Amino acid sequence: MYKIVRKKELNSAVTLMEVEAPEIAKACKPGQFVILRVDSTGERFPLTIADSDPEKGTVTVIFQVVGRSTRKLNALEEGDAILDFAGPLGRPSKLDGLKRVCLVVGGVGSAAGYPLAKELRRLGTKVDTVAGFRTKELVILEDEYKKVSDLYLLTDDGSAGKKGIVTDRLKKLLENNAYDLVIAVGPLVMMRAVAEMCKEFNQKAVVSMNPIMIDGTGMCGGCRVTVNGEIKFACVDGPEFDAAGVDFDEALQRAKMYRKEEREEDCKLL
Amino acid sequence: MKNRTPMRELDPRERIKGFSEVALGYSAEEALLEASRCLDCKRAPCVTGCPVGINIPKFIKGIWEGRLKDASDTIYEANYLPGICGRVCPQETQCEAKCVRGIKGEPVAIGRLERFVSDNWRQEIRKAPIDKEKVAVIGSGPAGLSCAAELAQKGYAVHIFEALHAAGGVLTYGIPEFRLPQGVVDSEIETLTRLGIAIHYNTVIGRTKKLQDLFNEGFQAVFIGTGAGLPKFLGIPGENLNGVLSANEFLTRINLMKAYLPEYDTPLRKMHRVVVVGGGNVAMDAARSALRLGVEEVTLVYRRGREEMPARREEVEHAEEEGIRFMLLTNPVRILGDSERNVTGIECVRMELGEPDASGRRRPVEKSGSNFEITCDCVIIAIGNNPNPLLTSSMPDLKTNEKGCIAVDENLQTSVLGVYAGGDIVTGAATVILAMGAGKKAAREIDRYLRSRHAL
Secondary structure, X not given: OEEEEEEEEOOOOEEEEEEEOHHHHHHOOOOOEEEEEOOOOOOOEEEEEEEEEOOOOEEEEEEEOOOHHHHHHHOOOOOOEEOEEEEEEOOXXXXXXXXXXXXXXXXXXXXXXXXXXXHHHHOOOEEEEEEEEOOHHHOOOHHHHHHHOEEEEEEOOOOOOEEOOHHHHHHHHHHHOOOOEEEEEOOHHHHHHHHHHHHHOOOOEEEEOOOOOOOOOOOOOOOEEEEOOEEEXXXXXXXXXXXXXXXXXXXXXXXXXXXXXXXXXXXXXX | OOOOOOOOEOOHHHHOOXXXXXXXXXXXXXXXXXXXXXXXXXOOHHHHOOOOOOOHHHHHHHHXXXXXXXXXXXXXXXXXXXXXXXXXXXXXXXXXXXXXHHHHOOOOOHHHHHHHHHHHOOOOOOOOOOOOOEEEEEOOOHHHHHHHHHHHHOOOEEEEEOOOOOOOOHXXXXXXXOOOOHHHHHHHHHHHHHOOOEEEOOOOEOOOEOHHHHHHOOEEEXXXXXXXXXXXXXXXXXXXXXXXXXXXXXXXXXXXXXXXOOOOOOOOOOOOEEEEEOOOHHHHHHHHHHHHOOOOEEEEEOOOOHXXXXXXXXXXXXXXXXXXXXXXXXXXXXXXXXXXOEEEEEEEEEEEEEEEOOOOOEEEEEOOOOOEEEEOOEEEEOOOEEEOHHHHOOOOOOOEOOOOOEOOOOOOEOOOXXXXXXOHHHHOOOOHHHHHHHHHHHHHHHHHHHHHHHHO
């Protein structure tokens, strides 16, 4: 059992949980994820590690309530425990030796991008973060990002930061700056748009995929992603892949695999 | 006495309505009758056929003389998982293949008798005092469990590290309830924990901890039994369409995650017509599981002929009785989908057998122009696994062979001192009992290694 030591609702749909998991806290690196199971009838599902504290022995996850499992998780309170919590899984992001990086994050994906920004700052990399949200109420981690990067905040309706979408801002940045790498973490449609724009600029970019998976150790093969025409397993080969090589049309359809079976309301991408 | 005592089975029409165990086991009378067929040969060739070396005539004599406790003690001297082995070992190619009765009739049903003892006698476990070093076992499948049991018996402090939330490996996530009930697996694992073995769940060695961390924590030796890993795919167009699953995924959803029961959250796609690709035991398990979900039709596609199928004969027969449609000498060419990338069918080509290939089986060759389509909304790929690179890639000193399997010497020792390996991670996908034999052998080698260090 893995005790929840802190719970904070970041907004009406997004929750932060700090969970006691000393071994994972010690081992995890930016870009990795955990797989958890809330209770004995629950499903196994992945969440990216948003932060960790090896001294305290805790791992932080930030999730959006989109279906039955995240609702179950959100029903737990401080002091309650999660039944299973395994990780860190996936390959860590490769962040060494980069001078300047543009990080593009969207919605709850900004939680998965945050440890990358933090680590890059620690390594002495200059980071520009472009963060997009639907509206002001849904903005998360604004102060955190400001501390470790130059933040360009955007909302669809202009209620916070500038009005617009991330690729508009990214385009301007690419026109005026030279980046060693662009990293995109967020909804698939956003990552696809970033990948296409980077292709136009001949800019090296990676995206962090978050497909459906069960075990997270390569055994089920449910998380396959086509990259440069080859089948890859996001859990052991990823989750980060070369943006230009990812077959996003396929990934978008695969994300809908259980749409019919899940009686829940469709996932609304923030 | 030429023929073995038949074992009662659920009627095929009934059993496909659920996941209940098909083979019902012997009654006391049936077991006695079958035990009486054993000739109690002095040289006991059957024992040489058993990878874990059970004293078979001795335990059968126990049944025959009504001493079930002695029969059970005899089995447990060699094997801590008799309920599992009695059900899923391929006895027909092992102990029973060597049975003298088999020369002029049917061999003694050794596996069924082993199961009878296990189902009808609760073995008392005498916990050995733990007075030796700490040994780590990675993976709680058949190899890891048998290695752990053997080491615990010898007095080692054994810790099993398991990546999933449940123990048993393929016994738990892979082999379905109707062939190996989870209750049997759980109860045998519980027996092992009574020996004093600790199981650490949700611990992925290679990720949560590195192999080296285990030595830093005071473990003196390590056994790696992480099993066959990544499912193979065919490499044909359409394989990532929605509705195409590896057998691993399909069986894990059903067995480990209980997706077919309404109170569990893990989803299963609604399916009506299923095609399973492959001819091994896993393909049979997947096909028969699909049937039990109430689908209209399950077709099994295999590129060679019936004789070449690697599945146990008994499994093939069960699948046929239940109404699985076999399309042999048939090979998939591509999987077809609709505009939303859902599977709508599979295009196959007919095959014929040519010259023998490297495996000694006749190589299937395509008959040109014989392409045809099977309509389906689900395709399950059961053509084997590649080794899992997760652990080996985190330990560069650990040598692997050209297939990516861990390389070991004849004593199952890897290239790293004190690290042993066995089961599918060494051999590639094989059987439960071979993995158990390897686990047991590795335990003896680990014991020898650790004792030799004391001698220095």
